[in-house]
Amino acid sequence: MAHIDYFFSTLSPYAYLAGKRLEELTRRHGAKITYKPFDIMSLFPRTGGAPVPQRHASRVEYRAQELPRQARKVGLTLNMKPKYWPVNAAPSSYAIIAAQNAGGGDVGALVHGLLRASWGEERDISDEGVIRASLTEAGFDPSLADSGLLVGAETYAANLEEAVAQGVFGSPFYVVDSGQKFWGQDRLDDLDLHLAGKL
Template structure:
């Protein structure tokens, strides 16, 4: 049986942006399935004791920017350290990712494009027009996905993802859970890859 990675994230997170492509590449190499589980980050933070960026001490805010810059350089990704549309509401983008997965579609590239829109393209992912453009560019039926994203079923799944993240002790975004073991932060992807590789070798 192929391994499964439960991927807790939100489309507004810079560290999700920095690690998303690397996660997909890691999963592909290992033959692992990625279960996309967008969460309401405020709920996860409230449980884990983390604070929203504006509420953190200045020294932590400054170090966060340094880490984003370092990892963007390491992963060869363009990044705006202070994007025009951050913070913004990621709810629509997150729900579209859920809608795509629920429909059996590959949400990975949509999530990548939504993250890029915020962190390298200065676009506001809270705007429906931006999300529609991303969906259309990926040849999805944008109107159908947007309708699904507005449904109570998808809203309920968004809440369930968030509750599940709290129950499983998720610390923030992104977090990757493999067989219940948490790898928190995009800087843990290499450790996740090693674990996947060791499990494959033991089979």
């Protein structure tokens, strides 16, 4: 059974555009996922990247064209300039970590719910009320927003270090236990083929 370490940031529009496709393809192949939210703003300077405001104008212009194209392609609503972005990604990440540790709900639905809240619904994913509502919608106890703070902070920091060690440089990033790596939601078809033994 294949295992995928899924590295992502709750600030990433590309992670949002992945939708629930990772979960769908892993169900088809009987693969397992470990969700590893990390601090992408701390990752960028360590791996040669840069936050959007610091990128060359040509990259910013391309992003402005590419994101709406990809959103239309997968049928997702996307606000290119969310009211609450960027925000502190730590609280939403801690909630995901706590939920994954607790079990009992749908972690994939929680991840997508938080990303959708930011990029599709103009909600602040650093707000406790939004996090609690997202936990509830995904079948988790909303009190996980409070109870997982210490472990969440430790794991969040560890995920960043593991991301750097594994050669992760963006979000979403999928690392299979076969050693193969896939960067971007537009590589999910390749990941699907890899898990099928065709790539």
